[in-house]
Amino acid sequence: MSENLLDIKNLTVYYYRDGKPIKAVNDLSFSLGKGETLGLVGETGAGKTTTAKAILKLVPEPQGKYESGEILLDGKDVLKMSKGQLRRMRGHDVAMIFQDPMTSLNPVLTVGEQIAEVVRLHSKVSRAEATKKAQEMLEMVGISGSRYTAYPHEFSGGMKQRVVIAIALACNPRLLIADEPTTALDVTIQAQVLELIKDLKDKFNTSMLLITHDLGIVAEVCDKVAVIYAGEIVESGTAEDIFDRGTHPYTEGLFNCLPRLDSEEGERLNPIKGLAPDPMNLPAGCAFHPRCPYATDACRQSNPKPVEIEPGHFVKCHVRGIGKEDA
Amino acid sequence: MAPLLEVKGLKKYFKTGSGLLHAVDDVSFSIEKGTTLGIVGESGCGKSTLGRVILHLLEPTDGQIFFEGRDITRVNKKELHELRKDMQIIFQDPYSSINPRMTVKEIIEEPLIIHNMYKSADERRHRVQELMDTVGLARRLGNAYPHELDGGRRQRIGVARALSLNPKFIVCDEPVSALDVSIQAQIINLLQDLQRELGLTYIFITHDLSVVRHISNEIGVMYLGQMVEKTNARELFKNQLHPYTKALLSAIPVPDIHNKSKRIILRGEISTPIDPADECRFSVRCNHACEQCRKGQPQLVEAEPNHFVACKRWQELKGRMEADAPMEV
Amino acid sequence: MPDIMENSAELKKQNQLLEVWKSLKKNRLAVFGLCLTILLILVAIFADVIAPYDPYSNDLANTFCYPCRAHLFGTDNMGRDQFSRVVYGARISLLVGISTSLFGMIGGIILGSIAGYYGSHTETVIMRAMDIFMAIPGTLLAMSIMAVLGQGVGNTILALGIGAVPRFTRVVRSAVLGVKGNEYIEAAQAIGASSFRIITKYIVVNSLAPIIVQTTMNVASAILAATSLSFIGLGVQPPTAEWGSMLSAARPYIRDYGFLVLYPGLAIMATIFGLNLFGDGLRDALDPRLKN
Numbered sequence: 001m002s003e004n005l006l007d008i009k010n011l012t013v014y015y016y017r018d019g020k021p022i023k024a025v026n027d028l029s030f031s032l033g034k035g036e037t038l039g040l041v042g043e044t045g046a047g048k049t050t051t052a053k054a055i056l057k058l059v060p061e062p063q064g065k066y067e068s069g070e071i072l073l074d075g076k077d078v079l080k081m082s083k084g085q086l087r088r089m090r091g092h093d094v095a096m097i098f099q100d101p102m103t104s105l106n107p108v109l110t111v112g113e114q115i116a117e118v119v120r121l122h123s124k125v126s127r128a129e130a131t132k133k134a135q136e137m138l139e140m141v142g143i144s145g146s147r148y149t150a151y152p153h154e155f156s157g158g159m160k161q162r163v164v165i166a167i168a169l170a171c172n173p174r175l176l177i178a179d180e181p182t183t184a185l186d187v188t189i190q191a192q193v194l195e196l197i198k199d200l201k202d203k204f205n206t207s208m209l210l211i212t213h214d215l216g217i218v219a220e221v222c223d224k225v226a227v228i229y230a231g232e233i234v235e236s237g238t239a240e241d242i243f244d245r246g247t248h249p250y251t252e253g254l255f256n257c258l259p260r261l262d263s264e265e266g267e268r269l270n271p272i273k274g275l276a277p278d279p280m281n282l283p284a285g286c287a288f289h290p291r292c293p294y295a296t297d298a299c300r301q302s303n304p305k306p307v308e309i310e311p312g313h314f315v316k317c318h319v320r321g322i323g324k325e326d327a
Numbered sequence: 328m329a330p331l332l333e334v335k336g337l338k339k340y341f342k343t344g345s346g347l348l349h350a351v352d353d354v355s356f357s358i359e360k361g362t363t364l365g366i367v368g369e370s371g372c373g374k375s376t377l378g379r380v381i382l383h384l385l386e387p388t389d390g391q392i393f394f395e396g397r398d399i400t401r402v403n404k405k406e407l408h409e410l411r412k413d414m415q416i417i418f419q420d421p422y423s424s425i426n427p428r429m430t431v432k433e434i435i436e437e438p439l440i441i442h443n444m445y446k447s448a449d450e451r452r453h454r455v456q457e458l459m460d461t462v463g464l465a466r467r468l469g470n471a472y473p474h475e476l477d478g479g480r481r482q483r484i485g486v487a488r489a490l491s492l493n494p495k496f497i498v499c500d501e502p503v504s505a506l507d508v509s510i511q512a513q514i515i516n517l518l519q520d521l522q523r524e525l526g527l528t529y530i531f532i533t534h535d536l537s538v539v540r541h542i543s544n545e546i547g548v549m550y551l552g553q554m555v556e557k558t559n560a561r562e563l564f565k566n567q568l569h570p571y572t573k574a575l576l577s578a579i580p581v582p583d584i585h586n587k588s589k590r591i592i593l594r595g596e597i598s599t600p601i602d603p604a605d606e607c608r609f610s611v612r613c614n615h616a617c618e619q620c621r622k623g624q625p626q627l628v629e630a631e632p633n634h635f636v637a638c639k640r641w642q643e644l645k646g647r648m649e650a651d652a653p654m655e656v
Numbered sequence: 657m658p659d660i661m662e663n664s665a666e667l668k669k670q671n672q673l674l675e676v677w678k679s680l681k682k683n684r685l686a687v688f689g690l691c692l693t694i695l696l697i698l699v700a701i702f703a704d705v706i707a708p709y710d711p712y713s714n715d716l717a718n719t720f721c722y723p724c725r726a727h728l729f730g731t732d733n734m735g736r737d738q739f740s741r742v743v744y745g746a747r748i749s750l751l752v753g754i755s756t757s758l759f760g761m762i763g764g765i766i767l768g769s770i771a772g773y774y775g776s777h778t779e780t781v782i783m784r785a786m787d788i789f790m791a792i793p794g795t796l797l798a799m800s801i802m803a804v805l806g807q808g809v810g811n812t813i814l815a816l817g818i819g820a821v822p823r824f825t826r827v828v829r830s831a832v833l834g835v836k837g838n839e840y841i842e843a844a845q846a847i848g849a850s851s852f853r854i855i856t857k858y859i860v861v862n863s864l865a866p867i868i869v870q871t872t873m874n875v876a877s878a879i880l881a882a883t884s885l886s887f888i889g890l891g892v893q894p895p896t897a898e899w900g901s902m903l904s905a906a907r908p909y910i911r912d913y914g915f916l917v918l919y920p921g922l923a924i925m926a927t928i929f930g931l932n933l934f935g936d937g938l939r940d941a942l943d944p945r946l947k948n
Binding site for chain 1: 369370477478479507508509510511512513515516519534536537538540541542561564574575577578579580581582583584590592593596597
């Protein structure tokens with residue numbers, strides 16, 4: 001397991017409202033190897049963003065509480081780090097790209113200053129060197145270095161997201177967390193930004209955790225995929241495992257409800273029935289059972305454990321999670 | 328048969344501090360009864376403004392709108408009030424498009440009250456329940472407030488309200504963009520079922536190309552206030568004549584790891600719609616732009632049967648773009 | 657589990673007032689302010705039960721009596737019981753404070769929502785007129801109006817109410833501008849709702865929070881302004897038991913009988929203090945932007 005950059009083991013994070021727990025992340029485990037890109041796929045409220053924040057120990061306390069589990073970054077538990085260690089880790093080892101480029105930049109500083117600031121925070125360089133590095137980073141993300149002195153409001157959404165990426169990569173982080181990095185952008189701009197992220201990732205050999213609801217983006221960028229539902233990973237494996245041999249009923253449902261580009265006229269979509277569960281009131285047993293067409297009594301009674309159905313391909317399901325040898 | 332809705336040379340300009348913003352610039356199309364016209368484009372292309380101008384939520388600057396053969400470009404207050412019964416809209420954001428201080432029942436009932444559709448309150452309440460059944464809202468939610476409901480249910484409220492006056496025509500302005508995929512599919516199915524049962528005609532505005540292909544009969548692609556290509560939905564995905572459409576379609580991330588087609592990456596970003604120059608508006612980003620594209624705007628012409636395109640070079644490009652068209656990687 | 661969720665949605669169907677109350681309850685200072693305010697209201701309502709003496713009956717044998725068991729707050733130059741007069745004064749103060757604020761609120765809602773909803777020239781005319789009003793110091797404006805209309809409780813309310821309208825108009829207009837940007841306004845237009853309906857059922861109800869806060873805060877400032885007017889002899893006239901006019905009447909005797917100004921002064925202070933604490937708390941509870 002030592003070759004893994006990130007190992008999340010049995011992470012459980014609750015938020016509390018009026019003393020009652022909101023079960024955002026439940027006993028969640030996954031790992032990410034060096035240089036790999038993992039797509040974390042799920043719908044609104046599935047716990048994607050909470051997981052990302054937990055890796056940086058940024059879940060707002062005291063409303064949010066890390067109930068149990070560990071997040072090992074190079075073998076060190078993030079949840080046990082001191083404030084100083086956390087500060088060094090954030091931005092230097094792990095950087096984050098947020099969904100909304102409009103609000104994640106400081107409007108009163110020039111974009112160059114914002115990049116240089118991060119550089120100076122994490123490496124002992126002179127002001128001039130930081131400025132030079134910031135200009136290099138701008139060039140790297142496809143913005144002319146001469147725009148160092150421009151303010152965020154002078155940029156369009158796509159350009160701002162490039163700046164955010166430049167800030168994130170300024171210190172050569174080993175792990176990049178991208179939380180819906182292109183959701184706020186138009187398709188043609190999204191294509192540009194995805195292309196950029198892929199190029200830079202290869203260039204720096206950065207590991208990436210890409211959080212998204214768009215399976216198309218995952219197919220485009222990711223080596224590995226984890227599907228998250230109600231704060232649990234219901235299925236994980238390589239991109240081939242998920243896209244070609246997706247096994248969990250929820251994964252199946254996600255693919256089925258997408259309009260296909262080769263569908264016939266008048267074809268109907270197959271939505272997953274019902275709604276995502278309320279994290280304050282999770283159903284007993286498997287959290288997906290009320291929406292699952294294959295649910296059995298076992299599903300209503302106990303929550304299944306993840307089963308490795310083929311090497312590296314885990315499924316958390318009573319019905320489908322049967323190892324090859326048992327089938 | 329005459330089309331249900333016809334739009335001719337429609338323009339909507341806004342005055343801004345830095346000049347005249349051409350939000351919708353000389354757009355023409357028609358829609359047959361019972362069909363869906365999809366309007367696709369990126370933010371700022373004027374697709375939402377177009378829907379609002381047709382509904383008279385914004386007044387057109389120039390051009391004509393015909394509904395059931397009748398010119399409705401200029402209407403007085405009374406005519407507009409009547410028109411509202413026939414033409415409705417479903418909004419994008421189910422969070423901000425319903426009044427948070429009204430209950431579900433009140434929201435759906437309101438159009439019926441405004442238009443005096445029923446004589447007695449009992450009849451009206453009956454109709455509200457009927458509408459809630461139609462869109463799949465449990466009756467017991469009638470007294471709930473919108474903030475207690477999820478996005479999918481709120482969008483169902485929006486649909487019920489739009490249906491309440493028995494309209495013939497509905498503008499769907501990105502009705503599923505704010506919803507999760509599993510809920511999105513539910514709403515799309517609902518809209519299609521309603522269209523079949525009630526014979527509705529839709530304009531379906533969206534930036535999501537796979538959704539628009541699924542739901543539309545015809546698709547119009549907009550760029551900076553103009554329609555650059557319009558044809559049958561399936562034809563558009565098979566055979567794009569405009570370089571922008573081509574790039575747009577190639578940019579959709581497809582949820583299939585084996586079909587990684589070559590992307591056409593466009594230069595730069597959408598330019599400004601304020602006082603645009605007299606040239607092809609796409610020419611600054613176009614990989615095929617040449618001298619003639621910068622001189623005068625291209626007209627939307629019927630290049631192939633029922634396939635309209637606004638590009639001066641479509642004939643030369645047809646062969647060339649096919650050469651560097653999607654290929655297996 | 658959709659069924660469980662729907663049921664819980666129904667259980668949750670309690671109005672937003674409860675939410676506000678819950679959040680207000682957490683703020684101790686606000687609760688203290690609310691208690692003071694409620695106490696004041698109770699005193700005003702049950703003045704005839706609480707007051708041991710008639711506030712207007714003179715007792716010339718008992719003038720300038722120091723606070724004692726028979727006269728808790730002492731008696732004044734006419735031998736009137738100060739405690740009873742402070743208690744009755746609460747009625748006048750509350751009446752003036754609340755009526756003035758309601759007057760200002762109604763005026764502000766009408767002008768502010770018209771200005772905010774219609775915009776352009778209508779807005780310019782209304783808002784510039786309000787700016788002109790706001791340029792005149794409040795007390796000066798009230799004094800001028802009182803000078804024209806004459807004295808008395810009714811005219812005090814009118815004068816202060818007119819003075820409060822511009823501030824309310826501003827608050828309402830900015831709230832309306834915020835609400836107007838919401839898509840549900842356009843949705844209402846799309847179903848053919850009239851402007852009147854949109855303003856009343858959509859815009860005003862959704863801008864109530866800042867209006868309520870402004871009203872609460874204004875009650876305090878109106879009470880203060882009313883007492884000031886009485887103090888300079890323009891407002892409520894003696895012998896009416898009113899805190900300002902009591903202060904004014906006690907002025908010649910301050911050196912020898914300090915308690916004559918102490919108690920009406922304390923009453924004013926406690927009232928303003930309570931209302932402001934409550935108003936602040938209410939603002940925090942109603943304005944979700946201040947919550948984390």
